[in-house]
Amino acid sequence: MDRAARIGHLGELAETMIGYVExxxxxxxxYTMTVPSASYCDKDVYDKEIETVFKKLPLMLAFTAEMPNPGDYKAMEAVGMPVLITRDKDGTVRAFLNVCSHRGAPVAEEGHGNCPRFTCKYHAWTFGRDGKLIGISDQKSFGDVDKSQRGLRQLPCEERNGLIFVTLDPNGSIDLDGYFRGYLDDFGDLDFADWHFISSRTIHGANWKIAFDGYLEGYHFQSLHPETIFPRTPSNTMHYEGYGPSMRISFPQHEIADLLKDVPRDDWGKRENFGYDFVRILFPNVSVFVAPEITQVAQLFPGPTPGENRTVLNYLCRNAPKDEAEAEKLEQMVNFFRDVTYEEDYVIGLEIQKGLESGAHEELIFGKNERGNQYFHEWLNWYMAGDPDAPEPVM
Structure with missing residues (x-):
């Protein structure tokens, strides 16, 4: 599907959303669907999710906007794995385990930077941006080493439309076209690669699936977000589309019909944020909400125990701030989005965790109106089953 066809499709979605509101x-x-309460609490389930999902599938770990220049890098932790993402002088992005081949220390401190090489602070072994071992301190006294066999352990990595994906298994592979099935073209249409990275915030909450379930439906908007989301977006009014295990969720605004009535029908697909909004879900753990002034991208990672998650909230905007005053205004918006996400969604998630661990009910139930949650759990179960010949879930 080319860009014009995609815009036409979004226009059709707008028409569908007008019908929902009216x-x-x-x-x-x-159908309705049940999920065992134990799946949010059980250590064996948690361990299997990490091994079969988080360490095998492509994870969106960074943005082009975070490291746009040659020599830029990002060092981070993902589900307990130390990861180093680099951009070489020719623009190529690579990913490695951030582990020195000498004695296992990190070669880069967590965070962002720009440098031509990485030097382990333990014994000063030095690696290039391509991961190759290029220097051994006092090599004469150390002894013979085949440097070509002692580089950083590389991870499958690919950059696409402003997003950088990594597979945490060094022996794994990455196939973004087969995995996302055209969905990443959405980010190309947004020119996401040219956006400005503002900053990030980290919050902590309940089991990662409890937190992620909240991003997948608008059934709760009126009851949980009466002063923040509901004034803009009606509750229990959403449309779902599946792209492999990922999905796009469409949310109309209350005034969608009025906002679009004077817009030519052929342009309805260009009115994101001005009549309707999208939440773009990248399976298994990313939620993207594009707003006019600022965009929030949530990365959810399982925490150290089944009942915990670590969520990194990333914030981007289309253009860099013009001055310090504009930059400060953006940071204030970042804090507002962070506070709403934590105080209105993650706090009740912690209460849900206690409820599930109490054993009050053996299962949860997702309604026919919560199709996004069902779809997410169907795909999670499909990967956990480990049978590639089994039929894939369909929206």
Missing amino acids: NKTTYQGD
Whole structure:
């Protein structure tokens, strides 16, 4: 599908959303679905999710906007794995385990920077941006070493439309086209690679699936977000589309019909944020909400125990701030988005965790109107089953 066809499709979605608002309806699945409460608490389930999902599938770990220049790097932790992402002088992005081949210390401190090489602070072994071992301190006294066999351990990595994906298994592979099935073209249409990275915030909450479930439906907007989200977006009014295990969720605004009535029908697909909004879900753990002034990208990682998650909230905007006053205004917006996400969503998630661990109910139930949650859990179960010949879930 080319860009014009994609815009046309978004226009059709706008028309569907107008119907939802006018008729007080929403997208409906064919059935209700139950999920065992233990899946949010059980250590064996948690361990299997990390091994079969988080360490095998492509994870969105960085943005082009975070490291746009040759020599830029990002060092981070992802589900307990130390990761180093680099940009070489020719623009190539690579990823490695941030582990020195001498004695296992990190070669870069966590965070961002720019440098031509990485030097381990333990014994000063030095590695290039391509991961090759280029220097051994006092090599004459150390002894013979085949440098070509002692580089950093490389991870599968690919950059696409402003997003950088990494597979945490050094022996794994990465196939973004097969995995996302055209969905990443959405980010190309947004010119996401040219956006400005503002900053990030880290919050902590309940089991990662409890937190992620909250990003997948608008059924709770009126009851949980009466003063923040509900004034803009009606509750329990959403549309779902699946792209492999990922999905796009469409949310109309209350005034969608009025906002689009004077816009030519062919341009309805260009009115994101001005009549309707999208939440773009990248399976297994990323939620992207594009707003006019600022965009929030949430990366959810399982925490150190089944009942915990670590969420990195990243914030970007289309253009860099013109001055310090504008930069300060953006940081204030970052803090507002962070506070709403934590105080309104993650706090109740912690209460849900206690409820599930109490054993009050053996299972949870997702309604026909919560098709996005069902779809997410169906795909998670599909990967956990480990049978590639089994039929894939369909939206």
